[in-house]
Amino acid sequence: MYIIIVGAGAIGTNLIEIATRDRHNVAVIERDPRRAEEISRAYDVRVVQADAASAEALKEALAERADALIATTRDDATNLMAIFLGKEQGIPRLVSVVNNKDHTVLFERLGAHVMKNPEELVAQHLYNAVRRPHLQDLITLSSGAQVFKVTVSERSSLVGRPLRECGQRGLIPKATLIISVERDDQLIIPSGNTVLQVGDVITVFSRDRATDELIRRFTG
Secondary structure, rough: OOOEOOOOOHHHHHHHHHHHHHEEEEEEEEEOOOHHHHHHHHOOOOEEOOOOOOOHHHOOOOHHOOOEEEOOOOOOHHHHHHHHHHHOOOEEEEEEOOOOHHHHHHHHOOOEEEEOOHHHHHHHHHHHHHHHHOEEEEEOOOOEEEEEEEEEOOOOOOOOOOOHHHOOOOOOOEEEEEEEEEEEOOOOOOOOOOOOOOEEEEEEEOOOOOOOHHHHHOOO
């Protein structure tokens, strides 16, 4: 896959790291000359030192070859123009950070997939780490549903019971689904006959936001 990444800030640099590690071809458009030079030295990627809000920059990044464009700057106007130009160039997959959620509809009208307000997502993650230290990788979906990991403790009322029985007894709410169980370096896709053990790391989907009561079902 050939990916154009607009912006080499914190998000952009991590994307470069991930994409090159997976052996994708990457082009980076970065306005700051110093930052562009750093990326050029650190990674085997095509670097275009230019303003992303320019059709010439996309052409220099070989937009006609691109499978995807990802805009990551902290300026929504720059990201929006990059997405617009990417669409004009016929790039099939357009993805962008949206720093102000009020601008989301503008990006969606261009057919872009968006990540809204990354700073708010980081802040929420840090807050959850303090408020609910038992939870790992908590993700809140747009519907309000949540997905998280939690370790089953010896105090949990679910230990030693098949999941089907836990559901029948109301120990696991109807709006909650256990997606996977990690046990002794094995990943188990659970069924109704799966019996939870102390130390299991389970991935949970909750249609409603995870309450303290729900978390206590797993941690005691």
